[in-house]
Amino acid sequence: MRPVLSVRLFCDNEKSFGPGIAELLRRVREKGSLRAAAASMNMAYSKAWRIAHEMEQALGYPILVSTTGGKNGGGAILTDEGEALFSAYQAYVNALQADAERLFQEYFAQCPSSPFPRR
Amino acid sequence: MRPVLSVRLFCDNEKSFGPGIAELLRRVREKGSLRAAAASMNMAYSKAWRIAHEMEQALGYPILVSTTGGKNGGGAILTDEGEALFSAYQAYVNALQADAERLFQEYFAQCPSSPFPRR
Numbered sequence: 001m002r003p004v005l006s007v008r009l010f011c012d013n014e015k016s017f018g019p020g021i022a023e024l025l026r027r028v029r030e031k032g033s034l035r036a037a038a039a040s041m042n043m044a045y046s047k048a049w050r051i052a053h054e055m056e057q058a059l060g061y062p063i064l065v066s067t068t069g070g071k072n073g074g075g076a077i078l079t080d081e082g083e084a085l086f087s088a089y090q091a092y093v094n095a096l097q098a099d100a101e102r103l104f105q106e107y108f109a110q111c112p113s114s115p116f117p118r119r
Numbered sequence: 120m121r122p123v124l125s126v127r128l129f130c131d132n133e134k135s136f137g138p139g140i141a142e143l144l145r146r147v148r149e150k151g152s153l154r155a156a157a158a159s160m161n162m163a164y165s166k167a168w169r170i171a172h173e174m175e176q177a178l179g180y181p182i183l184v185s186t187t188g189g190k191n192g193g194g195a196i197l198t199d200e201g202e203a204l205f206s207a208y209q210a211y212v213n214a215l216q217a218d219a220e221r222l223f224q225e226y227f228a229q230c231p232s233s234p235f236p237r238r
Contacts (some may be wrong), residue, residue: 003211004135006125007219009227016123062238092122092226099218102128107211108128 003100006045007093015058016087021051025063025078025086033075034064059085122219124148126212134177136208140170144197144205145184152194154185178204 010017027037038048063082067075125135146156157167182201185195193208
């Protein structure tokens with residue numbers, strides 16, 4: 001029995017930064033390419049591009065930058081701002097998940113598989 | 120700019136208690152009826168019944184009990200266990216949301232509308 005969080009950061013009730021774009025960025029870092037990152041998530045490149053572009057518009061700063069040349073032709077890497085945002089989000093989510101597990105002990109009795117509230 | 124959490128409690132990788140069933144229970148408490156609660160969420164009664172029933176199966180205890188008679192005929196209320204689980208979940212989510220807002224200040228610089236990671 002365990003708590004699982006989904007953490008979204010909302011910009012003025014519109015766009016939000018959350019698990020989906022964080023996963024996309026994680027894969028861009030790994031693969032050096034937005035196209036390869038999207039493909040590995042079974043996402044159309046056009047959709048990945050739109051998600052990244054709309055997030056940049058909402059944030060007001062670039063999170064990806066194109067790279068040219070190299071073995072696979074053009075690719076993408078995170079900008080310094082994108083890298084810092086990605087890292088801060090990951091650290092934030094990790095801290096919250098640890099809190100969730102700690103607080104779970106406080107609010108619920110431990111049971112083999114089901115949450116019993118503490119009386 | 121604000122963090123928004125979704126909190127799910129997973130039972131052995133299968134069923135989970137989360138925002139949807141919590142909202143359904145909140146409305147059952149308010150309306151005294153699963154049918155009225157479902158209708159107010161634009162949810163088919165059969166679906167609401169299935170969700171509640173499957174959750175009871177996963178938990179191993181009843182969360183709703185039927186009431187009979189009264190002005191509107193049969194209705195439903197939360198069992199003591201259902202009430203305690205609902206209350207514990209709400210308190211848990213509130214505590215986590217407060218943590219999320221506190222930690223947000225730590226991990227992100229405050230900006231008018233966008234999350235800038237702290238350097």
